[in-house]
Amino acid sequence: MASGKPVIAVNEGGYKETVVDTKTGWLLPLDKDEFRHKIESASKQELRDMREECFEQAKKFDEEHFYNQMENKVEELSDQSDR
Numbered sequence: 001m002a003s004g005k006p007v008i009a010v011n012e013g014g015y016k017e018t019v020v021d022t023k024t025g026w027l028l029p030l031d032k033d034e035f036r037h038k039i040e041s042a043s044k045q046e047l048r049d050m051r052e053e054c055f056e057q058a059k060k061f062d063e064e065h066f067y068n069q070m071e072n073k074v075e076e077l078s079d080q081s082d083r
Contacts, residue, residue: 001025002058004051008038024050024057 001007001018007025009015021027026042028034059065 001054004054006042006047006050006054008035018057018061020053020057023053025054 007019009019010030011027019025
């Protein structure tokens with residue numbers, strides 16, 4: 001996703017948390033025919049349309065983003081303990 005390329009993944013585990021179905025890629029059942037069909041049927045326009053969504057979704061998993069989230073949580077917890 002970070003390179004702007006949609007992902008085709010199994011609709012299980014961590015993929016369900018990272019891939020937004022039909023926005024940043026496709027989440028499919030574990031079935032080779034489903035994968036083959038999606039690869040063959042995805043249009044160039046569809047792939048181009050997903051490009052920006054892929055970039056935006058990838059930013060959510062960037063190291064700096066995680067650091068900022070952690071820092072905000074620590075500050076929030078610190079503020080709560082000061083009360």
